[in-house]
Amino acid sequence: MGTNTSTKGSFWSRNRVGIILTGIVLFLPPLSVLFQMTADTNFCGSWCPRMFFTWRTGMSLNEFLMGFLRSYMGVALVVGILVSTFFLGRAWCSHLCPIGGTMELGSRIVPRRLKIDFSSIPASPFRYGYLAVYLAASAVGLGSLCCNYCNFATVPRIFGAAFLEADLMYFLRTAGIINLGLVVVLGFLSRGGRAYCNLLCPVGALDALSNRLGLHFGKKMRVDPGRCNSCGACSKVCPTWSIAVHSAAKIDQLTCMPCRECEKVCPQKAIAYGRPT
Amino acid sequence: MTKKIIIFLISVGISLAAAVHRWDDSGHAIGLIKAKGGEARHPVTLASGNDRYMLIATATVIPPYAGSARVELKGRSPIPHEIELARPVVDLGVRHTPRFSDGILHDLRPRDRIALWVKMHPPKADPVCGMGCEEGYERAEYQGKSYCFCGESCRKSFEENPDRYRDQDSLRGNYTLAFTDTRTGRPVLNVPIQFTGKEEAGNGNEHQH
Numbered sequence: 406m407g408t409n410t411s412t413k414g415s416f417w418s419r420n421r422v423g424i425i426l427t428g429i430v431l432f433l434p435p436l437s438v439l440f441q442m443t444a445d446t447n448f449c450g451s452w453c454p455r456m457f458f459t460w461r462t463g464m465s466l467n468e469f470l471m472g473f474l475r476s477y478m479g480v481a482l483v484v485g486i487l488v489s490t491f492f493l494g495r496a497w498c499s500h501l502c503p504i505g506g507t508m509e510l511g512s513r514i515v516p517r518r519l520k521i522d523f524s525s526i527p528a529s530p531f532r533y534g535y536l537a538v539y540l541a542a543s544a545v546g547l548g549s550l551c552c553n554y555c556n557f558a559t560v561p562r563i564f565g566a567a568f569l570e571a572d573l574m575y576f577l578r579t580a581g582i583i584n585l586g587l588v589v590v591l592g593f594l595s596r597g598g599r600a601y602c603n604l605l606c607p608v609g610a611l612d613a614l615s616n617r618l619g620l621h622f623g624k625k626m627r628v629d630p631g632r633c634n635s636c637g638a639c640s641k642v643c644p645t646w647s648i649a650v651h652s653a654a655k656i657d658q659l660t661c662m663p664c665r666e667c668e669k670v671c672p673q674k675a676i677a678y679g680r681p682t
Numbered sequence: 683m684t685k686k687i688i689i690f691l692i693s694v695g696i697s698l699a700a701a702v703h704r705w706d707d708s709g710h711a712i713g714l715i716k717a718k719g720g721e722a723r724h725p726v727t728l729a730s731g732n733d734r735y736m737l738i739a740t741a742t743v744i745p746p747y748a749g750s751a752r753v754e755l756k757g758r759s760p761i762p763h764e765i766e767l768a769r770p771v772v773d774l775g776v777r778h779t780p781r782f783s784d785g786i787l788h789d790l791r792p793r794d795r796i797a798l799w800v801k802m803h804p805p806k807a808d809p810v811c812g813m814g815c816e817e818g819y820e821r822a823e824y825q826g827k828s829y830c831f832c833g834e835s836c837r838k839s840f841e842e843n844p845d846r847y848r849d850q851d852s853l854r855g856n857y858t859l860a861f862t863d864t865r866t867g868r869p870v871l872n873v874p875i876q877f878t879g880k881e882e883a884g885n886g887n888e889h890q891h
Contacts, residue, residue: 435771444777444795450740510780530686534693538701544790552710571766574799578708578736604693625849 417500418665425506432503434572447561454479454486454608455551459539462546465659470482475585483608490612491619494626494678498609498661500601504560505602505609508588509644512598521590524646529659532603533676536610556592556601559584597644603660606656613659624680626661626668628654634674637678639667708736711873715790715861717747718868725874730807730852733826737800739859739873745792750864751871752786755797757857759814761804768797786864804853804877810836812877824848853877 431438432448443451457476460469473480486497492658498505512520535550543549554556559576565572576582591601602609603647616625630653640648647661648654654667654676668676694877710728720741728735747843756765767782780796781788805814808831815830820837821835824844829851831837840847861871 436774437770437772438774441770441774441776444779446770446791446797449797508724526691530690531693535697536689538694538697542698542701547698548704550697550701553705554700558810568771569766569769570764571768571797571799574736574766577734577801578705580708580719581736583705595763 410455415665417496417663418668418678421500421664422510425503425510428501428503428506432566433507433561437561445478447565447652448479451476452478452482454483455555455557459549459551459604460544461549470572478589483611484583486608486612487615490615490623494619494624495609495612495662496519498612499664502602504556505599505606507560507563508556508592508595510603511593515593517568519594520596521584521594521600522596523591523604526604526648528603529657530618532605532610532613535605536607539607550607554584554605556584556588556589556606559588563588569590572628578608597646603645616661617658620658621681624663624678625658626656626663626665626676626678627681628656629675629677630654630664632673634673634675636672638670638672642666642670692863707732707734708738708873710738710740711859711875713739713741713871713873714814715743715747715751715796715871717744717863717870718746719873720861722733722871723871725876727876727878730804730812730850730854732852733803735802735804737859737873737875738797739800740795740797741861741871742796743790743792743796747870748785748791749870750788752792752864753782754785754859754862755800755857756877757875758803758812758855759805759807759816759853761802761803761814761853761857763800765793766799766801768836787861798859800859806830806851807853808832808836809847809850810839811848812852814853818824827851 430436432440437446440446440452445452448454453476457480462474489496505628539550543551562575565592568575569677576585587601587605590597591604592608621624633653635650635653639654640650645660645662647657648667649657663678664677668678706729709728711722711726713722714720726737753765755761765782765785767780767787769779773779778794780790780794782801807814808819810831811832813832817834818829822831822837822840824847827848827856829838830841857875857877859873859875860869863870
């Protein structure tokens with residue numbers, strides 16, 4: 406059982422929605438404050454967190470490394486995410502990511518009867534199947550998932566399309582319509598709003614590996630099996646369907662992010678965010 | 683464990699199908715704007731047959747180039763198109779942002795990054811040579827469908843072998859999104875665009891006029 410940090414007293418837990426909204430304001434149109442610092446208008450460009458680590462067939466080592474320079478803010482972002490996750494859990498995903506945050510908050514205003522429950526899909530094998538193809542397909546020249554399917558390209562343009570013809574144009578093509586469909590179905594319409602993050606985000610998949618590797622060192626969501634009465638309340642509110650309840654709740658660290666929704670509803674105070682004891 | 687392996691394999695299959703399939707009504711070109719002529723990393727290939735195409739051209743201005751560049755879609759036939767520059771909705775003035783108006787990218791400065799969205803509406807084409815239909819082209823009907831021909835030789839070729847050409851009335855050939863410095867008239871970036879026919883371009887049907 407982890408060292409409990411009181412849910413009520415935790416700034417990060419109490420203010421998660423506000424923090425997500427701050428991330429949305431900082432990253433997304435109409436203000437796009439952080440992008441304007443680097444002469445970008447969205448995540449496509451120096452902030453791209455996904456393209457630089459994909460090797461494309463025929464690429465020289467020099468070209469591969471140039472991709473790191475071209476996406477220098479994306480590289481800094483991903484390195485920061487992986488290191489912070491090792492020690493603190495996937496706080497980027499749960500609190501700061503404006504893309505996942507938009508989909509989660511958007512899903513909260515969708516009526517429950519319209520929601521789709523993807524929790525029957527085991528998320529970790531699916532996401533690593535996607536990641537394997539994401540890395541391998543372009544390396545062997547079969548095609549590419551990078552850019553063609555990207556919620557980091559889609560969500561900012563959903564915001565921007567209301568103001569700019571250039572952002573609206575993103576959706577006037579087949580790839581744009583499919584990306585919009587994926588964001589709507591796996592984001593806004595999914596129970597918890599995080600099915601896209603859980604299944605199709607390559608950064609999320611890498612981040613989850615860092616989370617798993619840091620299990621014995623850093624702060625993570627942890628269950629005290631001695632306290633758990635297997636009521637299943639935690640499982641019902643988990644947006645990433647990371648909790649399986651049998652004799653006691655068990656958290657899949659390859660999908661869990663410390664949103665702490667489970668901690669809030671646990672009547673036994675059996676789940677806490679903290680270091681291993 | 684078996685279930686996890688099956689889900690993994692299903693995911694690999696779906697993802698592979700998605701990766702292999704190309705959505706050929708849009709393309710992305712990445713290029714460099716240089717004083718002595720920049721280049722795009724690879725040509726954009728678009729499959730003929732759609733009413734609308736979208737090209738995303740992103741480019742970085744390489745020092746010491748600074749100036750304004752006219753952006754034109756050049757090729758064998760005129761293609762109606764619209765160009766939009768991606769820009770911040772609310773420009774906070776933190777960094778310099780070029781402007782785009784009247785087909786000109788104004789005030790490009792070293793290390794600026796631009797993203798242009800080009801919406802193209804290609805006209806129907808001469809089924810023999812692939813040139814876009816224009817006013818004054820000859821017209822002929824075949825099986826209830828109207829075709830245009832740039833000249834007598836193309837019309838004859840069609841009439842001799844209509845089955846070969848009847849599905850090829852979409853624009854084909856090589857085009858360029860050309861960036862030209864407004865002061866010197868020199869090209870600073872060329873983005874090649876290929877419209878490939880269903881029968882694949884390069885089958886000997888293209889000819890120069």
